[in-house]
Amino acid sequence: MLPVMSDTQKSYQVLARKYRPDTFKDLVGQDAMIRTLKNAFEADRIAHAFIMTGIRGTGKTTTARIIAKGLNCTRDEKPTIEPCGTCEACIAIAEGRHVDVLEMDAASRTGVGDIREIIDSVRYRAASARYKVYIIDEVHMLSTSAFNALLKTLEEPPEHVKFIFATTEIRKVPVTVLSRCQRFDLRRIEPEVMGKFLRGIAGQEGAKIAEDALALIIRASEGSARDALSLLDQAIAHSAGETTADQVRAMLGLADRGRVLDLFDHIMRGEAAAALGELSAQYAQGADPMMVLRDLAEVTHWISVVKISPEAVDDPTISPDERNRGRLMAELPMRALTRMWQMLLKSLEEVSQAPNAMMAAEMAIIRLTHIADLPSPEDLVKRLKDAPPPASAAPSARGERGAATGASSTAAPSLAQFASFREVLALIQQRGDFQLLVDVEKHVRLVSYTPGRFEFAPEGDMPAELPSRLAARLQNWTGARWGISVVSAGGESTISERRTLHETGLQEEAKAHPLVAAVFQAFSGAEILNIEAEQNLDLANEGIVPLDSDDLDEDWEPVDPFEEQA
Numbered sequence: 001m002l003p004v005m006s007d008t009q010k011s012y013q014v015l016a017r018k019y020r021p022d023t024f025k026d027l028v029g030q031d032a033m034i035r036t037l038k039n040a041f042e043a044d045r046i047a048h049a050f051i052m053t054g055i056r057g058t059g060k061t062t063t064a065r066i067i068a069k070g071l072n073c074t075r076d077e078k079p080t081i082e083p084c085g086t087c088e089a090c091i092a093i094a095e096g097r098h099v100d101v102l103e104m105d106a107a108s109r110t111g112v113g114d115i116r117e118i119i120d121s122v123r124y125r126a127a128s129a130r131y132k133v134y135i136i137d138e139v140h141m142l143s144t145s146a147f148n149a150l151l152k153t154l155e156e157p158p159e160h161v162k163f164i165f166a167t168t169e170i171r172k173v174p175v176t177v178l179s180r181c182q183r184f185d186l187r188r189i190e191p192e193v194m195g196k197f198l199r200g201i202a203g204q205e206g207a208k209i210a211e212d213a214l215a216l217i218i219r220a221s222e223g224s225a226r227d228a229l230s231l232l233d234q235a236i237a238h239s240a241g242e243t244t245a246d247q248v249r250a251m252l253g254l255a256d257r258g259r260v261l262d263l264f265d266h267i268m269r270g271e272a273a274a275a276l277g278e279l280s281a282q283y284a285q286g287a288d289p290m291m292v293l294r295d296l297a298e299v300t301h302w303i304s305v306v307k308i309s310p311e312a313v314d315d316p317t318i319s320p321d322e323r324n325r326g327r328l329m330a331e332l333p334m335r336a337l338t339r340m341w342q343m344l345l346k347s348l349e350e351v352s353q354a355p356n357a358m359m360a361a362e363m364a365i366i367r368l369t370h371i372a373d374l375p376s377p378e379d380l381v382k383r384l385k386d387a388p389p390p391a392s393a394a395p396s397a398r399g400e401r402g403a404a405t406g407a408s409s410t411a412a413p414s415l416a417q418f419a420s421f422r423e424v425l426a427l428i429q430q431r432g433d434f435q436l437l438v439d440v441e442k443h444v445r446l447v448s449y450t451p452g453r454f455e456f457a458p459e460g461d462m463p464a465e466l467p468s469r470l471a472a473r474l475q476n477w478t479g480a481r482w483g484i485s486v487v488s489a490g491g492e493s494t495i496s497e498r499r500t501l502h503e504t505g506l507q508e509e510a511k512a513h514p515l516v517a518a519v520f521q522a523f524s525g526a527e528i529l530n531i532e533a534e535q536n537l538d539l540a541n542e543g544i545v546p547l548d549s550d551d552l553d554e555d556w557e558p559v560d561p562f563e564e565q566a
Contacts, residue, residue, distance in 0.1 A: 016229040019201055020062055022085050022094065027059050027066070028197045028225065029189035034081075036184070041070065041081040047182035049154055049163040051139070053170040054186030057226030060166035063186070064135045067164060068101045069093045072129040079130070089129055100129035107138045112145040119153050122161045131162050139165040140172035147174050154180045188223025191317045197225065198232055208242035209235065215317040216248045250286055260295040261325050263365075264303075267296075267340070268332060272369040279365055289361035290351050297344040304337045306330040336372070343368055414480050415451035424474070425495070431477055439466050441499075445491030453483040457491040506531045 021027045024034045040046055050067065052060040069083035069090045083090050092098035104114065118134055126132040136142075142150075154163060154177065165181065167173060189197070195218055202209050209232070217235060221228035231252075239247045249256060259282060266275035282292055305312045307330040313323045347364035354360035418424055428437045443462035447455040463469075467484045474482040493501075507528050510516050520526050 014230070015201060015205070015233040016057075016226045019204075019229065021059065021066065022069075023082060024066055025082075027062065029193045030059060030063070030186055033063070033184045033186065037067070038081045041079055044078070046071070046079060046162075048157050048161070049165070049181040051165040051167065051170075051173070051178065051181040051183050052186060053167050053183065055188060055222070055224060056168060057221075057224030057228075058186040058188065059225065060168075060186055061135070061137055063184070064137075064164040064166055065093060068098075068133040068135065068162075071131045071133060071162060072098075072100070098129065100126040100131070101133045101135065103135045103137065105137050106141040110141050110143050110146060112143065112149045115142070115146045115149045119149065122153055122158055125158075125160050130160075132160055133162045133164060135164045135166070137166045138168070139177075140167045140169040144174075147177055151176055151180070189225055189228075190223075191218050191315070194218050194221065194223070194225070194228055195316065198228055201229065201232060202236075205236065207236045210242060210244050212245040212319055213243050213248040215319070216245055216252065219317050220252055256282075257295070257299075257319075257322060260292065260299055261322065261329075263292070264296055264299050264329070267365065267368045268329075268336065268372055270369050270372040272366055275365050275369050276362060279361060283358055289357045290348070293344060293348050293351060293361060293364065297341065297348065300337055300340045300344060302326065303329045303332065304334065304341070307332075307334060307337070339371060340368065343371060414478055418451045418478070421446055421449045421454065427477060428473070431473070433473060436470065436473060439463060440470065441495040443494065445494055447487055447491040452480060453485075455485040455487055455491075457487050457489055459494050503531070 019026075024037070027034065050064070052063055054060055066083065069085070070081055071079045072089045072093065073080055073083040074087045074089050075084040085091075085094070089098065093101050096103065102118075104118075122132070122134075124132075157163065163181070165173075165177075170178075170183075170185075195214060198209075198214055198217065202214075213235065217228055217231045220231055231248075235243045235248050235251060238251050246256075259278065263275055263278045263282070266278060279289075279292060283289060302312070302315075303326055306326050310327070310330070313326050313330075315323075318326070343364075347361070347367070351357050351360040351364065418427070425437065425440065428440065439462070443459045443466060445457040445459050447457055449455075458466075467486055471482050471484045510528060510531055511520065516528075
């Protein structure tokens with residue numbers, strides 16, 4: 001004999017269904033959409049097709065049902081934004097049994113045959129309602145053929161037909177469908193709004209829940225009302241009496257956020273033993289290693305945001321103690337926070353694939369604590385600059401400068417300042433003609449130079465107009481005519497070639513340094529992206545190896561290509 005169920009057991013509904021909104025007044029966090037629909041209904045400008053998009057649990061299907069009730073509510077003679085909820089049409093729609101309001105789950109009915117049923121039925125008028133309404137949930141799951149079959153009907157439906165689509169993947173819906181619908185993006189519910197909503201539900205249920213426990217639920221729901229109600233329902237059932245934050249953490253498998261901050265602090269101080277001990281303690285209390293690393297990533301992101309925007313610390317879901325600690329931790333250098341973030345992302349991937357999540361998490365913590373002690377790139381560069389210079393001598397441009405200086409006495413006064421070809425390059429940079437500068441650096445092999453006249457051999461696929469263009473620019477800038485000759489062969493290396501050779505030499509020299517070698521040994525995938533040496537900055541324009549100070553004119557200064565010129 002089957003047991004008889006009590007009235008309480010028969011009538012019980014989970015909170016997510018029990019408090020599902022029946023009207024737009026009950027729908028929280030979607031004020032912009034409600035305002036638009038209200039104006040459309042009042043002006044009798046109701047679209048023939050709507051599409052609702054947003055994350056899970058923000059009210060897409062609920063909104064579709066409320067619109068269907070508003071279109072067919074019999075209390076008023078015309079569609080209304082405030083359906084009564086008591087007429088036969090409203091009750092039938094709410095219970096999902098109205099003959100003229102058809103709901104279809106596109107996740108299970110994806111084919112063109114399912115859409116053909118709709119196409120064949122739209123020609124017939126509604127049996128008892130004002131409009132025949134088709135609600136298609138998860139519409140992005142329809143096949144391409146099904147979408148194509150729907151297009152014509154969707155573009156020109158009969159006057160008595162309305163379509164309402166709902167989807168969490170709006171990018172998967174063809175643009176040809178989107179262009180035929182009025183689109184509404186349902187937003188994540190803000191923490192303040194969600195908190196007020198959940199407190200009201202808990203009050204109606206006669207349940208007591210601590211504020212910090214409520215904050216954990218709000219954070220875990222990620223802006224989804226359905227998720228928040230489901231977690232609240234579970235939390236109420238989980239506890240006897242008032243629901244505490246510790247009970248919610250145990251329910252969700254979360255670590256204490258304060259202890260996550262402790263773990264973060266140990267890592268940033270490089271305290272590997274203390275960090276591993278904290279991780280083990282949290283694991284023993286039921287925290288999931290993957291969730292601990294996610295919490296660390298969340299804390300890293302939050303502290304980084306607080307460092308950039310200090311007002312972000314005033315998040316209502318964060319306790320006052322955590323806010324104070326966040327302000328202090330925001331004093332960490334941004335490079336350390338970004339490095340922590342990148343390594344946590346890699347660690348999360350490794351933990352998800354590891355056969356033992358705890359072991360992988362411990363190895364991740366060990367790496368994170370040791371990376372905290374590594375010097376910053378700025379410190380490495382400083383140490384490299386302080387290292388003794390290599391014994392090898394570098395080729396210089398003495399010959400070029402000496403010849404140019406000797407000939408400069410016969411040059412026109414206006415050209416006296418261009419004692420060498422380097423000053424010509426500086427002038428091009430100063431004038432901001434970077435295309436000309438690139439062409440000269442890539443294609444000019446200088447053969448001879450005197451102020452106002454020089455010869456060069458072309459390199460590679462030099463633009464045919466480069467000599468004339470260069471001569472015209474120099475004449476315009478200096479007020480004197482320049483003689484430029486092109487010879488078939490000879491000349492020194494191009495500036496680009498010398499720059500590449502110099503940078504290669506610097507990289508090899510850097511790799512030979514003990515500090516850099518240690519970095520490459522510790523990180524197999526490391527690579528040198530850029531080298532900045534103070535003693536070479538004055539040569540950046542020409543890309544050659546260092547010269548002696550005696551080789552440079554006293555009044556010559558390099559031109560920064562990124563500095564604004566007067």
